[in-house]
Amino acid sequence: MFRTICRIAWASLARRLSRSVLVVVMISMSLWGLLLMEGIYDGMTEQMISNAIRSDSGQLSLFAPGFREDPGLNRLIMQDGEITELLAGDPRVKSFVRRLRQDGLAATAHYSRGVMIYGVDLATEKRQGRLDTYLTQGEYSFGEKKRGAIIGARLAEKLKVKIGRKLIVSAQNSEQEVSAVALTISGIVRTNNMGLDESAVFIDMDKARELFMTPAGVSQIIVILQAEKDIPAVQNTLGQHFPTLQILRWDELYPALMQGRVMMNGFNMVMSLLIFGVAGLGIFGVMLVSVLERLREFGIMLAIGTSFAQVRGIIFTESFILGFSGFVAGSLLGGATLFYFYRHGLDLTIFGEGLEEFGMDVITYAVIRTSYFTTAFIAVMLATFVSVLFPLRLLKKSNPIEAINKV
Amino acid sequence: MFFKIAVRNIFAYSKRSIITVLLLSCTTALLVFSTAYMDGSHGRMIQSSVEIYPGYVQITHKGFRDNPSLENLIFDAGKVRASLKDFPGIAVLTPRFESFVLFSSEEKAVGGMFTGIDPEKEMHVSRLAASLKQGSYLTSNDDAQVYMGRELAKRLKVGVGDQVTFVGTGADYSFAADTLTVKGIFQTGLFDFDSRASFVAKPYFDRMMAAKNIATHFIVQPADPSQAEALAAAIGQRLGPEYESASWQQTMAGLVQAMRVDSIFGYITLGIIFIVIFFVVMIFTLLVVYARVREIGILRAVGTGPGQIFSMLLLESVLLGLVSVVLGGLIGGSFAYYFHINPIVFTSFEEQFKQYGLAMTAMPTDFAPLIILRDMAVMFVLSVSATLYPIFKVNAFKPIEAIHHV
Structure with a gap:
């Protein structure tokens, strides 16, 4: 039929x-x-x-209490050793990086601009967000003496600088004094994350510690997970272990x-x-x-x-x-x-x-x-x-x- | 006579006519309104971005826009001012000197933009004075008084009356530093600008930064802002090759193109809807024309030529198209007009606007009769061309076949 x-x-x-x-x-x-x-x-x-997510926030970001409202070197995550241990042992976590950051000024002989200085470890950044793939010019390295800097593409345009040029980076250190360091631009990145492209200066973590006079602690720990669905659970776990820290999802950092x-x-x-x-x-x-x-x-x-x-x-x-x-x-x-x-x-x-x-x-x-x-x-x-x-x-x-x- | 027959047929097949007119007029209204909305919001975004600070026309020394170094400054500001005195089309001409310094308060050091302006004239070329939040705006006599963005003040943790020091480089590469008192705090709504910009009166700036009679650029407020491009070109002619004069279309090329990209995506989206409508109109025409195959066969048998039948059917679709397009144009146009007078407000999307550097949430539509006519013409052509295939198809029948068609 x-x-x-x-x-x-x-x-x-x-x-x-x-x-x-x-x-x-x-x-x-x-x-x-x-x-x-x-x-x-x-x-x-x-x-x-x-x-x-790849260039900045990760899927989860950890900050010291009050850092988001008022970023400064007096508000750092000091228990980063414990956190590292916990994250390294969690199978849901794919990778994580630690960054130290401070507002500062980058100047060439002719021009200067307000920037955000990030102390980073290039090897872990590469594993985390494949930061190296964002490189448009130069190389993904701070050089042997760690005197190199990788800067955002828009910042490079505004400062009119090229690879190999000198850049004076100054910032307030933890003693409230302004200290400066001369760096050579070794790389330029375009992440299409406007905040970073406009103002980021990535320098070696140890160099940053020296510049800011902060022997310990980090500003932000950024976590990328194996699966997106685990975000709330891991946020919860971290929150239980470290109740004082601010643990934010990417959508809380980038609501737009x-x-x-x-x-x-x-x-x-x-x-x-x-x-x-x-x-x-x-x-x-x-x-x-x-x-x-x-x-x-x-x-x-x-x-x-x-x-x-x-x-x-x-x-x-x-x-x-x-x-x-x-x-x-x-x-x-x-x-x-x-x-x-x-x-x-x-x-x-x-x-x-x-x-x-x-x-x-x-x-x-x-x-x-x-x-x-x-x-x-x-x-x-x-x-x-x-x-x-x-x-x-x-x-x-x-x-x-x-x-x-x-x- | 064709006209009479066509009108009679339209009424005879009223269901088809109503559905076609409804569909086409809704689509036309949608197109007219979307265009008005896109053009309006883009115009508004550009206007507000231009007016907050960058200005309609910017005059710089040759090479400054590509390489804003201290070698490419306007070293004789007086000369520029003199040669543009009484220049037709210029409402206000004012110099600025932009530099970047490191501010430090008791607790914080933050890099920021430090600009010397002529406070009285600046009021007419940007929204700085109008964006005052606390304290007061600058006057030319202010000494060591700074007017800064709200976010910058927040980062420095200073309020009106507090002190802040700056360290920077003067126009002669000299070291410049002084202590300033915060006179006023402004908020334009552009987060990036508010967290970076600060202003002092030019006479004070000139003394501190060794910048007497020197400027990084001049801003021109045209008497008629829509003529900015032509005015910029005319100014460029007058000043000669030593200077560059650029309108906002050049200084903000990225934003202009961004708006164009947004329009293109908008039209692609509308285009997809149009494809569907096109087929639906075609299907309905096909249905109604097929229902009349016998009638057409008889007409042919009694001596009506295929050309006449073609004209008759085409006239029907032209009339239907015309009515729908006019109706849709009126509906869409009146919406466009209404929202032109009463802008649409998007408070919930403020975050996203901020991300794109836009400082407003009210979007008036653009009411431009010529553009509305263009959209109506496009829809008319679309609607008539959708009926061509069915008309040709039915005309291809032989009269005898047609009469026996079931």
Whole structure:
């Protein structure tokens, strides 16, 4: 029986070929556009988040109490030994780094600028956020005598400095005196995390300790986990062990990025609703007309003993075939395009300057999530289902005898 | 006669007509409003970024913008002022001297921007004076009094009346240092600017930094801000090759391009919606045209030419398109106008705006009749072209076939 229903449905669709093809093309085109948009836009947001996590906040950051409100060398994490032990022993933790930081001034012979000086260990930074991959010029090293500095790209532009140039970095040390050190610029990084690119001067941790006169303690411990889902649990564990410290998630440090992600999800939702709403209208029109023009046919079928349930089955099958073919075609097309951009990235170098202003990477790698396809599937099915309800009601109300006699 | 038939047909197939008009006018309204919103918000973002501090037109010595070193200063500010005296289109001309120093208070040392301004003229070219939060704004006679951003004051832990010292380099590479009293604290809302900028009166600055008659740049407030680009070019001509005159389009090229990128993504998003609408309109036209295959066959049989039928059907879709586009344009336009007068306020997105260096949350839409007409024209072409395929398709039937079409 089911096979007969399918065959009848298929035959009626084939009879109005251009109409059916048009509906399938419409569904697949809208799906294609939607998938592409979701994948690329999500790629942009996720890349910004990943840049912030990799270059600065990690997934979790630990600070001494009061440091966030009033950063200074008098508010350092002193128990970093214990923390290191705990983090090193936790299998959920992928990597962590320790940074020492202080406001300061970087000056060349001609120009000077307020900066944030970070004392770091390059080897662990490389493991943590692959800081070396952000390097645009120079080398990922502070040189043999540790007198090198790696600075943010925008800062380099503003100071008009190149690799190998001298940079005088001065800051207030823990004795409240201003001390200075002459460094050579060994590398320039562009993280697309605007704060860092504008003002970061990375120097060797030991050099920083010397400059700030802080033999012990760190300003920030940054943790990256194996899996994103463990963030709350690890935050909790750390909180229990070190109740005095401030332990913040990336989205607490960069609320704007989280807001961006939430806004993007909302936007995708609205777009999907809008597109599938309109597409549903298209399916509705086709199904309505195809039921109306076949009233007589259905009348005869009912008169010779076909049950209404079977007729309903035919109509549902028709709209299901349309929706499903559209979904498959659109998913294949959209999935393939997304996969291309996932592998090769979407290169927007021509808008480089503008994207930089937003703190975005020039090349965006698309994101592909199964949820795109499942929501699209549900939406298409819902649209096809809802769009036949009204035609079915019309059919039910109409009298078969009248329908047969109608010319 | 075609017109009459077309109108009759539109009413005869009223369901198709209503759905088509509804869809098309909603889409047109969406396009008109989105464009107005994008243009308006971008214009506003640029305007506020320009007006807070950078200014519409900036005059520098040649080479300063690429290499802002002490060798590329404007060494004869008096000459620039004299040659631009009574220059048409300039409302206000004021010099600035920007430098970076290390501030230190009792507890903290923070690097910051230290700029000498002409307080009276500065009021007309930027929002510094209007952004006053505590204390008071500067006057030209102020000696060792500083006007600083709220975040900078916070970082230094100083308030109005407190003292702060600075160490910097003068225009002649000399060492400059002094103790300042905080006269006022401002907040523009641009976090980055507020946490870096500080200002003193130029006469005092000139003495401390050996900068008499020297400036890093001049800011020009045009009489008509929309003419900034032309004015910058005219000023450049007058001053000659020794100087550079740039409008905000050049000094803030990144922001201008960022807005363009945002528009492009906006249009791509709208484009996806349009593709769907295009197909839906095509499907509906196809349905209604197919319902009339017999009628068309009979028309052909009684001697109507294919050209005439084509014109008739096309006229229908043109009329429907026209009505929808006008309706949509009116709806979208009135929304654009309403929100132009009553800007949309986004208080919850302040964080994100701040990240992009934007200091406002109210976004008026841009009400530009020409742009609205352009959008309407685009939608009209789109709607008519969506009907072409069905019309050609039905016209391809032979009359006999058509009459027997079920």
